[in-house]
Amino acid sequence: MNMAFCAFRKSFKLFKWWVFLRPFSVMLIVVVMVGVLLLVQTKMKDFRHKNGIFVQFDVQEKVGMENLEPMKVQNGSTEAEILSTSVSPYHDWELFAANYEEMMKKLKIFVYPDAFMSNNSSIFSSIFLPHTDPFDPKLGNYFSEHMFKIALLGSSFVTKKPEEAHFYFMPFSINVMRNHPRVHSASAIKDFVAGYTDRVRSEFEFWNASGGADHFYVYCHSIGRDAASKHHELHHNSIQVTCSSSYFQRLYIAHKDIGLPQVWPRQHEEVLNPPDARYKLVFFAGRVQNSLARRDLLEQWKNDSSFDIFSGSSSFPYREGFRRSRYCLHIKGYEVNTARVSDAIQHGCVPVLISNYYDLPLANILDWSKFSVIVNERDIRHLKKILLSVPVRTYLNMYKNLGIVRRHFAWYSSPKTYDSFHMTVYQLWYRRGLHPVTW
Ligand SMILES: *[C@@H]1O[C@H](CO)[C@@H](O)[C@H](O)[C@H]1NC(C)=O
Ligand SMILES: *[C@@H]1O[C@H](CO)[C@@H](O)[C@H](O)[C@H]1NC(C)=O
Ligand SMILES: *[C@@H]1O[C@H](CO)[C@@H](O)[C@H](O)[C@H]1NC(C)=O
Ligand SMILES: *[C@@H]1O[C@H](CO)[C@@H](O)[C@H](O)[C@H]1NC(C)=O
Ligand SMILES: *[C@@H]1O[C@H](CO)[C@@H](O)[C@H](O)[C@H]1NC(C)=O
Numbered sequence: 286m287n288m289a290f291c292a293f294r295k296s297f298k299l300f301k302w303w304v305f306l307r308p309f310s311v312m313l314i315v316v317v318m319v320g321v322l323l324l325v326q327t328k329m330k331d332f333r334h335k336n337g338i339f340v341q342f343d344v345q346e347k348v349g350m351e352n353l354e355p356m357k358v359q360n361g362s363t364e365a366e367i368l369s370t371s372v373s374p375y376h377d378w379e380l381f382a383a384n385y386e387e388m389m390k391k392l393k394i395f396v397y398p399d400a401f402m403s404n405n406s407s408i409f410s411s412i413f414l415p416h417t418d419p420f421d422p423k424l425g426n427y428f429s430e431h432m433f434k435i436a437l438l439g440s441s442f443v444t445k446k447p448e449e450a451h452f453y454f455m456p457f458s459i460n461v462m463r464n465h466p467r468v469h470s471a472s473a474i475k476d477f478v479a480g481y482t483d484r485v486r487s488e489f490e491f492w493n494a495s496g497g498a499d500h501f502y503v504y505c506h507s508i509g510r511d512a513a514s515k516h517h518e519l520h521h522n523s524i525q526v527t528c529s530s531s532y533f534q535r536l537y538i539a540h541k542d543i544g545l546p547q548v549w550p551r552q553h554e555e556v557l558n559p560p561d562a563r564y565k566l567v568f569f570a571g572r573v574q575n576s577l578a579r580r581d582l583l584e585q586w587k588n589d590s591s592f593d594i595f596s597g598s599s600s601f602p603y604r605e606g607f608r609r610s611r612y613c614l615h616i617k618g619y620e621v622n623t624a625r626v627s628d629a630i631q632h633g634c635v636p637v638l639i640s641n642y643y644d645l646p647l648a649n650i651l652d653w654s655k656f657s658v659i660v661n662e663r664d665i666r667h668l669k670k671i672l673l674s675v676p677v678r679t680y681l682n683m684y685k686n687l688g689i690v691r692r693h694f695a696w697y698s699s700p701k702t703y704d705s706f707h708m709t710v711y712q713l714w715y716r717r718g719l720h721p722v723t724w
Contacts, residue, residue, distance in 0.1 A: 374655040374686040381650050385707075388714040394442045395450035397485060399457075400434070412465060412477075413456045419698075420550045426624060427460040428550045429528060429705065430505035432696035434458070436706035439699055451717045453491050453500045455523075457481060459509035471508055478502075479515040486518075497522040501713065504528070505547060507620045510536045524716060526709060531621040533642035543712040544646035546694050546705045549624040554695075557633035558608045560684050566672060568610035568634065570595035570603060571625070575618035578639060578662045582616055585666050592669075607632035611680065612658065612672055615640060627694040630656075635683045637672070639665065647693060647708050649715065656686035 375381060399413035415438055416424070416431040424431060434456060437443065444450055457478065462468040468477050485500075486492040492500065501524035504512070510529055513520040514536060522541075530544030531537055567586070573579040573596040586592045593599065599606050607613055613629035617640035629636040636657040638645070645653050653659065660671060675683075692701075693708045700706040 371685070372655050372682050374651055374690050376650065376652050384714070385703075385711060388711055391451075392442050392710065392714050392717075393444040393446075393450045394437065394452045394454055394710075394713075395447040395491070396438065396443055396454045396456055397489075400438065400454075408467060409465075412458055412461045412468070416458070416461070420552070422550075424460070425549055426547070427505045428624075429545050429548050429696065430458060430460050430503055432548075432698075433503045433526070433545070433706060433709065435698055436696065436700040436704075437710075440706070440710075442710065447489070447491055450491075451499065452524075452713055453485075455481065455485060455500060455502045457502060459504035459506045459512060463506055463508060471511060474508060474512050475515040478512040478519070482516045482519045492518075495522070498524075499717075500524070501526055501543075503545065505545060510534060524713065526712070528622045529620045530644040530646065531642045532644045533621075537644070539644050541716075543709065543716075544644045544648070545709055546627055546646040547622050547624045548627040548694055548696055548705060551631065551695075554691075555604075555631050555633075557688060560611065560681060563609055563611045563634075565593050565610040566591040566669070567612050567614060567637070568593045568599075568606035569614035569616060570597070570599040570606060571616070571618065571623070572597065576616070578616055578665065579618065581662075581665045582614070582639075582668075586668065589669065604632070607634045610634055612637045617641070617643070617662070626657075630687050630691050630694050633684060633687050633691075635680065635687065637668075647712070650708070650711070651690060651693070656683045656690055658683075 399410075400415065402410050402413065404410050404414055415435045418424075419428055419431040419435060437454065447453070459474065462474050462477060468474055482492075482497070486497075497518045500519075500522075502509075502512075503526040505528040507529040509525070509527060513523070513525065520536065524542060525537070526543040526545050527537070528545045528547040529537070530539075530542065532539045569582065570593075571579065573583050583594055583596055586594050593606055593610060607628060611634070613625065613632070613634035614637050615623060615625040615629065617623075621640045621643035626636050626638070638653070638657055638659045639662055641662050645651075658672065658675065660668060664671065692703050694705060695701075696705045
């Protein structure tokens with residue numbers, strides 16, 4: 286009884302203290318929460334900077350226009366310092382390399398025989414045969430489309446035994462059709478592709494076995510996107526490997542289709558200009574009529590002396606723009622893609638991607654945020670602040686990563702390890718064994 290009374294008194298005392306503290310305790314909790322929030326925010330910022338992602342989130346706090354001039358890489362950012370903060374451009378290099386090795390051992394692709402017919406056997410043979418001169422400057426933008434076929438036919442993936450193949454390649458070229466006297470219009474291309482698919486379906490048993498889900502075709506000409514639209518199974522099941530990989534487009538299905546690196550032909554590797562020899566902040570040259578975003582860019586930045594922005598061609602050699610600038614813009618034109626991304630990568634100029642809905646090639650292997658800056662089209666007016674807010678250390682790391690990833694943005698007639706051909710084929714390998722949609 287006594288003890289119970291004591292306990293009661295004790296708790297009553299505590300209760301009195303609690304009554305007394307209660308108003309303060311709310312304040313205390315608020316203070317602690319604000320402290321924790323601030324701490325988390327600072328840590329997150331460090332994290333973002335260290336990892337080079339979402340640079341645009343720091344725009345607000347950065348200084349105004351008066352601080353913009355010095356753009357040389359400051360001294361003190363030594364090679365050793367870069368190495369110590371090195372961030373890989375890969376999501377998971379080891380996992381990728383192991384899968385790649387397995388692919389090299391196992392992957393088999395069957396090519397429909399049209400790719401091997403003699404060049405005089407039909408007026409359509411040029412549509413299926415490998416191009417005899419892919420380095421022809423007129424093909425520049427469509428180089429990747431032709432190089433894929435040439436590299437594939439010269440690779441060890443091709444099998445003569447279709448029943449052992451993981452994939453079936455339909456070797457028509459949209460780019461050749463586009464210039465073919467008998468096929469060139471958009472609607473004739475659709476009919477031709479639908480007709481060819483029906484022929485494959487009736488002459489070989491492999492299409493019906495998968496509903497076309499293990500069949501693929503490759504193109505860099507954006508008109509190819511509509512090519513499948515007259516064939517239900519081709520559109521819904523087959524894999525289109527395309528330079529115009531925009532997930533805004535109804536006819537591109539991101540998890541099924543594959544983005545193809547668009548590469549301008551070059552005969553030899555560029556020697557990289559070091560960061561401190563780059564005295565311009567930004568370079569861009571291209572037709573501004575092609576998009577609103579480009580007109581917006583010109584309007585906003587044509588007067589700024591740290592920007593080299595040209596409507597049409599530059600007043601100096603194109604290559605020089607990539608050599609003397611720290612950042613090179615890839616800004617959407619008619620389509621999300623241009624060869625400027627790989628131009629920038631090959632010249633060690635950090636690409637700035639201003640192209641909403643671009644399903645970036647190789648994004649499941651490469652972490653683009655570690656070697657490029659991605660800017661929303663509506664933030665063009667903040668471009669300078671965004672770029673100047675990238676810490677020098679992050680910039681140097683991105684520059685270094687360009688030297689690592691550039692081998693993925695090059696094509697060779699005899700394919701080399703980890704080149705554009707192998708990286709693209711790896712995207713197929715990744716999709717092996719998928720089942721067709723049934724409807
Ligand atoms: C940076 O420092 C090195 C010596 O540490 C010096 O040789 C070089 O000229 C400096 N560069 C600039 C741009 O100040
Ligand atoms: C067809 O191939 C032959 C031999 O391969 C070549 O000499 C000829 O130029 C080719 N013709 C065309 C129109 O490509
Ligand atoms: C086509 O070319 C092959 C050799 O490349 C030749 O044997 C054949 O006679 C040619 N056919 C025609 C119709 O010209
Ligand atoms: C595949 O299926 C279609 C439609 O059912 C049919 O017309 C075609 O003959 C089939 N192909 C083969 C090789 O049996
Ligand atoms: C650029 O300069 C022109 C004339 O020198 C001027 O009319 C225009 O408003 C300027 N544009 C910007 C965005 O400052």
